[in-house]
Amino acid sequence: MKLLTSQKNSLFELIQQIDFFSHNQFELIEKDIMGVCDTHVEYKANKDFYFRFIDSNYANSLFVNHSPGDQQIMDSSSKISWDETLNIFDNWLYYLQREVTSPNLWQQFKTEISEIKYINNFSNQKFSFSEYTEISEKIDVLKSSLSSIPLILNQQNEIILRLDHLSETAK
Numbered sequence: 001m002k003l004l005t006s007q008k009n010s011l012f013e014l015i016q017q018i019d020f021f022s023h024n025q026f027e028l029i030e031k032d033i034m035g036v037c038d039t040h041v042e043y044k045a046n047k048d049f050y051f052r053f054i055d056s057n058y059a060n061s062l063f064v065n066h067s068p069g070d071q072q073i074m075d076s077s078s079k080i081s082w083d084e085t086l087n088i089f090d091n092w093l094y095y096l097q098r099e100v101t102s103p104n105l106w107q108q109f110k111t112e113i114s115e116i117k118y119i120n121n122f123s124n125q126k127f128s129f130s131e132y133t134e135i136s137e138k139i140d141v142l143k144s145s146l147s148s149i150p151l152i153l154n155q156q157n158e159i160i161l162r163l164d165h166l167s168e169t170a171k
Contacts, residue, residue, distance in 0.1 A: 001055035002037040020097050051092050068095045139167045
C-alpha cells in the first residue's frame with residue numbers, strides 16, 4: 001500500500017515523540033512488487049522487527065502486520081482506519097522498545113554457565129585435627145538447631161543421620 005506524504009510524516013512524528021528511538025534506527029521501505037506497492041517501516045538493528053501496511057481493497061481502510069506484537073512475535077489487524085493504524089504503530093514502538101531492552105536471560109545463563117571454570121586446586125588430604133574439631137562443632141550446632149525448623153520427626157532423623165555420616169567421613 002502506498003502511503004501519502006502526510007501519513008509518512010505522521011509515522012515520523014510518532015517516532016520523534018518517543019525519546020528512546022531515533023529516526024536513523026528505522027527505514028521506510030517502499031517497493032513495487034508486480035504492480036503492488038509494499039510499504040513497511042523496518043527496524044535497522046533487527047530486520048525481523050517491522051511494521052507493514054497492506055491495502056484492504058476497500059475505501060479508507062487497510063491492514064497492518066508487525067513484529068514484535070504485544071503477546072506474540074507477529075501481530076496483525078483487521079480492517080482499520082488510518083487513525084487506528086497510528087494507534088497500533090504507537091503501540092508497536094512500545095513493543096519494540098520492550099523487546100530491544102529486554103535481556104535474554106536464557107542466553108545470559110548459558111554464557112555464565114559456560115564461563116564457570118571448574119578449578120580443583122584442593123589436595124585430597126584428610127582434615128587436620130583442628131579442622132575436624134571445627135567441622136564437628138558446626139555439625140553439632142546444625143543438629144541442635146534442627147528442632148527449630150518445622151520438620152516431621154522422620155525428616156529430622158534423616159538429616160541427623162546424614163550429618164553424622166558427614167562427621168564420620170571428615171575423620
